Amino acid sequence: MTKLKIMFNRLLIGFGLLLFIFLVFKLGKSFTKDSSEFVQTLNPQESAELPEEMVPLSNPIKDLNVEISLPSQIERELDLSMLVDSPILEDLTLGFATTQSMQTFLAQAEANGFRVRDRSAELKTVRLRVLDLDQASRYFDKMENEEEPHYNYRVRSPELPRAEFLEGEKSFGANADEWIGVPEERNDWGRGVKVAILDSGIDLSHSNLDGVSIEEIDMLGGGSSSRGHGTAIASIISGNDSGIMGIAPSASLLSIRVLDGKGQGDSFTVAKGIVEAANRGAQVINLSLGGTGESIVLKNAVDYARAQGSLVVAAVGNEGVSGVSYPAKFDHVIGVTSVDANGRQSSFANYGEGVDIAAPGVGVFTAWEDEALVSFSGTSSATAFISGALASEISRNPNLSSDQVVDLLYKYSNESEKPGFDEFTGNGILNVGRIENRNVPNLHDGAIVGYYFDPEEMKGGTTPFLVSVQNQGTAWLNNVSLEVEYRGVVKNYIFNNLDPGETRSEKLFLDGSGESGKGVRISSQLRLSGQTDIYPENNSRVSTISLPD
Structure with a gap:
């Protein structure tokens, strides 16, 4: 099989997957709001404030369960005629082991059925278009080195x-x-x-x-x-x-x-x-x-x-x-x-x-x-x-x-x-x-860094989750108290010997996702005993958690 056929086989598999992703994206977009509103021209004085974070732990794409059906075996042999009208051949890249081998290719490119679109001396790579598929295929067949064409993949912001x-x-x-x-x-x-x-x-x-x-x-x-x-x-x-x-x-x-x-x-x-x-x-x-x-x-x-x-x-x-x-x-x-x-x-x-x-x-x-x-x-x-x-x-x-x-x-x-x-x-x-502040001694800064729900454990009923605390200062923290309140229950924890940069977690359990789909409100407060916290803003956290059904 020619190298052009091998390349095309690989790209058929890749484009098949890309097509699937594109279709899922288009399907999702058909019933969502226009995203253009999220680059908004602003009055510099305007800034919306939210009293607490609303955390839906259900992602419309991440939670999508779709089975992909692909052919169990891709046909190994392709008729070159299948490639003639392919846009893939309009934009290929070809890398070389040495500058000399690239120069040799460039000198004979048109005779071998190629049009050179661009080149990079530093990368020893040529960007090209196939003009004559038969000639290009014969060129790759007779080459003894490992030169292989690749599609010039698209990128975007x-x-x-x-x-x-x-x-x-x-x-x-x-x-x-x-x-x-x-x-x-x-x-x-x-x-x-x-x-x-x-x-x-x-x-x-x-x-x-x-x-x-x-x-x-x-x-x-x-x-x-x-x-x-x-x-x-x-x-x-x-x-x-x-x-x-x-x-x-x-x-x-x-x-x-x-x-x-x-x-x-x-x-x-x-x-x-x-x-x-x-x-x-x-x-x-x-x-x-x-x-x-x-x-x-x-x-x-x-x-x-x-x-x-x-x-x-x-x-x-x-x-x-x-x-x-x-x-x-x-x-x-x-x-x-x-x-x-x-x-x-x-x-x-x-x-x-x-x-x-x-x-x-x-x-x-x-x-x-x-x-x-x-x-x-x-x-x-x-x-x-x-x-x-x-x-x-x-x-x-x-x-x-x-x-x-x-x-x-x-x-x-x-x-x-x-x-x-x-x-x-x-x-x-x-x-x-x-x-x-890494070299400034004796800075005390305790922080609540969030609630973590393991997706593998969100199966309905009672769901475990972690409340994590981090020492973001430069001094050891002792006798740090954490208070967590949800569903009318208050939990209290004490942390000692918390090294600068260290994170500790406590496991709690949440039963159900809340009443009438409103979610569960979790409020946490961290207090340092006998020490002044340099950044008290990260000592509290209020979240409403909505678990998937």
Whole structure:
């Protein structure tokens, strides 16, 4: 069987699965509200406050039980005529072991039935189109090396979260920076650090970006583009105090346009953008984009950037399913998920292998194109917070390696609902304040980090759950009391010898989901005996829990 047939067989399987996911998505969307309302133009003075978190533990996508029927065996032999009209052959990538072998291919490309669309010397990869299928097939058949064509997978900025995903989630508004412990005095944060934003481009005329050093590269060859998404990312990272100040306002930005006006692009162009960013000295590369295809050229670009010393940060995706987008799923990429202002992983965020850390991603106030200010939700915004935090820490810790800076973010992240490293928030939730205070002695900060219900144990009837407490200060905590009240019952617990950073949990039991579908209200209060808590806001938590039937 020719290599083109092998490639096409693999892609048939992949596209079959993608088609199924697409149909499920379309089916769900047909009876939901329009998601466009979740990038809203705002009056900067307006910010909705919720008295308590409403926690439906039933996700419309995560709880969907569907059996997939696929052929038990894919036909191993394909007639080449089946491939002639395939759009797959319009956009392929081909990698080479050496520069010389790539040059040899380029010199003979047309004679072998190919048209070269683009190339990357650093990645030793060619983007091509098959013009003559018979000639191309004969070329691959006679090659003795392992050259194999791959489809140039599509990527895009994550779709905005659908309406039902945001019901009950608490927005950050203008308070996301304060929530993660970023001080107001940070004008010099990020100085000397270059952050590359691979996106739709940036509106350089926005007042929130006045004074920010921004270099532009357009890898799509010009044309009009909606630059709102890229502008929002830039604002979160380096915006000035005329709007919402960024995490690292003194960082310089390298805007590389790899997505068109609809937020769509391809893996090869993104890969070239990553290489360009690394070659231009970007210490942080922000990728608030992704796709479902495991692109070889994109993986090679990530590895190239890491070898150059760049940190690559990417969004896990907004479909609310098990399965992280690429490139966030690759090794050497920091995969970022979203949490709301109650510290809960967003129901729209993808989960699974590849999730490394969480950051604010619900209703974040940020700039948009044409001088707009919007409320922005999604793993895109969460990714920008991580990129900004990395830039700020690199600038203020010049003696640390890039990997050591990443370890700082992981080590001093806040625990999420599920104790320990998990598939939902990875190492935890970004907390810049804890990083800043890590060398300040005798800081007392106890926190209720949430309620965790194991999906495997939610089978109706009596359901166990965990209430978790974390020491987020720098001093040992003793005689810490936790009071939990629900269904008219009050439970009391005492914690001693709680090490800085340590998390402890107590198991409780909930009988039923509440009366008339209203859910069960759980109220918890943490008290430190004889010690002053530096952040009492995280000592209480009130939630209404709705269990699935």
